[in-house]
């Protein structure tokens with residue numbers, strides 16, 4: 512991870528009529544990091560990400576993605592036509608940014624291999640299509656027509672199309688929705704590989720375990736504002752949170768205590784029981800506990 516920013520957002524605002532979806536977001540994503548955006552339904556995640564991708568127009572604020580304002584790259588309605596980059600800069604920016612949208616993975620009568628090979632032709636330095644098909648676990652379906660794929664297999668194809676151009680920056684919107692547990696684990700491996708190879712990754716997810724496993728940093732959005740940014744283990748003062756120690760009394764009844772010094776408590780319990788403490792567990796709040804607390808549910 513480096514301190515150089517891949518994405519810089521300041522004072523981003525976007526309203527749909529009277530509904531303010533994004534109410535002043537500031538955000539930096541560093542080059543090489545995996546950044547997860549979390550937030551309840553309607554929090555403004557997709558709106559924010561689609562503005563970063565150049566698919567939606569903002570009302571105000573500054574946005575730089577790989578040093579370029581995405582609105583100037585894509586927008587035909589940009590405010591300042593003079594500022595529009597030259598065509599080669601636009602093509603260069605598009606090829607450096609990979610986007611995995613929700614549910615694009617159906618191309619009528621085309622096969623998986625045909626679609627991936629076709630998309631590879633759009634990029635100046637595309638990856639090997641067959642290698643990418645293997646990476647997303649679709650080799651067995653390479654000859655299948657895309658409309659015959661299952662939901663999870665279509666998402667894998669979406670991911671293949673997002674990475675075929677070897678992007679420097681990859682956006683993933685709820686990438687593992689509909690994946691079975693094994694497919695999720697395989698996908699996480701793929702993200703780790705891409706990250707290890709230096710790809711900056713921004714993902715939105717509702718799975719807290721996914722954010723915890725993959726993200727270097729997490730940003731929590733609620734009501735169109737970023738309420739906190741931090742590493743998964745430090746968010747919401749998680750590191751300082753009390754541990755819960757549970758055990759069974761000699762009568763077999765469950766007992767528990769919260770402690771800032773659980774090791775001392777366990778040592779004391781071990782002395783009290785003269786060795787093994789029955790039913791002993793020591794837990795700290797999960798990212799999900801902390802997240803739910805942050806967004807106001809208890």
Ligand SMILES: Nc1ncnc2c1ncn2[C@@H]1O[C@H](COP(=O)(O)OP(=O)(O)OP(=O)(O)O)[C@@H](O)[C@H]1O
Pocket residue numbers: 527530531532550551552553554555556557558559
């Ligand atoms: N095209 C649109 N037209 C009008 N309102 C919209 C549009 N897109 C989003 N909104 C509204 O903007 C707000 C933020 O929506 P957004 O899709 O950005 O949230 P989200 O955090 O991605 O939610 P989810 O987790 O459900 O995907 C919501 O109140 C939503 O109804």
